[in-house]
Amino acid sequence: MTNKQDSKSKHAAQEDEQKHKQGDGASKAVAADHGNGADTQALDSLLENLDTDLTALDTDTALGAIDEWYGTLHKSKEPAVKELAEGLKELKQLLKGGKATGHAIGEVLSHIGDQTSDLASEADKGFKTSLQKLGKQLSKAGQALGKAEDKEASEQIESLSETLEGDLSKLDMDTAVGAIDHWYGLLHKSDNEGLKEISNGLKELKQTLKRKNAKASDIADALTKIGEQTTEAASDAHRGLKGPIQKFGKLLSKTGKSLA
Secondary structure (H helix, E strand, O other), rough: OOOHHHHHOOOOOHHHHHEEEEEEEEHHHHHHOOOOHHHHHHHHHHHHHOOHHHHHHHHHHOOOHHHHHHHHOOOOOOOHHHHHHHHHHHHHHHHHHHHOOOOHHHHHHHHHHHHHHHHOOOOOOHHHHHHHHHHHHHHHHHHHHHHHHHHHHHHHHHHHHHHHHHOOOHHHHHHHHHHHHHHHHHHOOOHHHHHHHHHHHHHHHHHHHHOOOOOHHHHHHOOOOHHHHHHHHHHHHHHHHHHHHHHHHHHHHHHHHHOO
């Protein structure tokens, strides 16, 4: 009987020791080779950057912060820490590519935030609070980037809609081409096939408008086609953009039919 109790106690002690080692792994990964003080400063620096408006943060500053954080984590043997380091690597690639949308960057930031919060639960007391705060701020920053992009795009689409609702007979060629370039600039970098089709349609419309002998029927056909594509694309848009895009698509189709 005593031997069984001793065996259970020994097994429980081994489990506690294993859990303690796992928790230490997360902390040691954050503490790395150069001491707790330096890593605490790195965390504080990240937290300070995330307290600012991320849309106004220059790329070099963001990449510097990512490199500093990645350098602390990527050598770790802990699976959770290595996964977090890979997330940072992906974020850096998105930022350096220059083509990623706010939503794409925001999703990666939010994911890294969740990973950091999970890591915080196993960290030493000296790092737990900072990591928890960092995780929350990363997730919050990711969500904010998506909303900021939606707001900016919505305002731009509303401006284009106002142009279509005005007197088009008074619209000069430079203004029309400028509006097309603006709309094209929003869409042509997208990975969405529907949006790519619209951007190609806008390119064709611009070429048609710039022809000296452009026919009203050609312009009308191009506008109607783009309008239908835009209305269809609205169904896949983010909630904040769905309404403005639908309205813009209908206005394009209406304008095209009025010219036919």
